[in-house]
Amino acid sequence: MKKLLSLFQASLMALPLSLAVQMNATAKDLKDIKIAVIPKVAVPFFDDCNNGAKAEADKLGVQYQWVVPQNTQGSTQVRILEDLISKKVDGIAISVNEPKSVEAAIKKAMASGIKVLTFDSDSPNSGRSMYIGTINSAAGETMGESMAKAIGGEGEVAIITGQLGAVNLNERIDGIKKSLAKYPKIKIVATEGTEDDLAKAVSVTETIFRGNPALKGIFGVSQVGGPAVSKVMATKEFGAKKGAVKVFAFDDLPDTIKGVKEGYIQGIMVQRPVTMGKLSVEHLVDQITGKEKSPKNVDTGVNVVNSQNLDSYTK
């Protein structure tokens, strides 16, 4: 039944395409279009991207390839890009490990007629057609607004981040600061790095609680924040902070979800990897068939997941 449906969909899709072929001489038949998607590395987040991208490719009837780099070095992705250029694929979507190192390879691909876009992690000066992903500063603003509402627009808050040098995390922090600027009675008393290490994050959280007894809110801008804060609040010493200190975290790790269920965390900003994958394939195909002439960046946004929508949110 599913096959029949997709056949039906494919024939529907083919209809406008045949029109497109007549209009655009360079356009290809959908089944001849080869799309490659390159994640940063094999982690669950990208499994979701793959699922979204694969489903969209199947739906459109294009050829699809998922190429996983063995490590996070910039050079590995450069090699993969060069392989794909020699293989003459038609479109590439890539989540960039090292924005600078892939610039030349992406330019080369674009020059040889391959459509390239970035998703999740961008390389803004590479000449790629567009970026699809979370605009981190916007996500930070959403987080800041949620916090301001939760603590009634006044009080001390702290930020727990991961690597101090991580561009995406710093953009989130900038977003938080921008949104909190509207609330002069909210004061950011501490911003602490954790190197994304749970043990460090727990000890930093404890120390922040001790050093700032009047604290009313904590932002966990990297993925360790949520698990760390809920673990600290689960102890006898800091049990009274549960609910009294509002917590907003990033990414839906199992422990973070548990933190929401148990009332330690008021909201999680969840990115939309499935949507990123789906849109990447959709936009590449549109660019290859000539349907999309002037691509613009797409913000896939974040879901604010809380105890009410915990079981129903989509990625």
Next chain:
Amino acid sequence: MEVGSTSPSRWSALSLPRVLLGLLRAQEMSVLLALLLVSAGIALVTPYFLTTDNLMGVFRSFSLTAIMSVGMVMVIVTGGIDLSVGSVMGLSGLVTALAFQNGFPTVVCVSFGLGVGFVFGLTNGLLVTAGRLPPFIATLGTLSIGRGLMYIVTRGVPVTPDTPEVFNAIGQGYVGLVPAPVIIMLVLATAFSVIMRFTTFGRHVYATGGNEQAAWLSGVNTSRVKLVVYTLAGAISAIAGIVAFSRYLSAEPASGFGIELDVIAAAVIGGASLSGGVGSVQGAILGAALTGIIANGVVLMNINTYAQQTITGGVILIAVSIDVWRHGRKER
């Protein structure tokens, strides 16, 4: 510190406080002094430092590094180094977690975790002795293998099984006011500082690092000493891994990543010499305490996060330099 220059023979009347003081010879006294000065400084600035909760929290925070530094300092005293401790810690915690996930009883899960540490430690020891590899290379290899295995098994997702309360007490429990990990640290530190100072094995460890050839010629089986020391370091890292997992109940693929540097630093700040023959367990614990207290202080005082590492490094350099200048000690 006149205590330091007193020769050990003066301590022949072995009263307990005298033994304790004797354990803190010159090099440890300087670290202790630095520790007290730094603490006094932090206490002057922030009222939240000298509270029971905070101090116990600090002890618990640095206990993992301190526990591992017990094994590390023995390896360093033999003139070696063990870079794999962080990976072994992480992998042991992970294997323990996986055992719980598969429904094994606590004793079995913990044994699996310890087993991982034992096997890795023994492997390190064999590579260094029978394999004649430089310790740096041998343990760099096992570091990568251990971390790689963690990524293969977890694929980046933390393992978070349900665990019985008995097990959770290892990392989260208290004995009176003192957190359980701190008790474990104290027990290990006491046991191994006694072993290192008062047993034949301890003397052999120092002899191996002081002058391996001379030790060998005077009848010390230096290969066996090294094998034992690396195996102990592995097993002790596994204890740290199990404590960490019990504390956080989440075996993270990045758990223990990079911690080997903190552990080596603790041993060296506490007076160990990377060229071997010099160092002590109690010094390593004090070294871990110094860095732990600085880490706590910079957060309590709300020092700008981007400046924290620089300040930490500066304080450590000053603290250790004072000691070196005072004693005109050999370079570490």
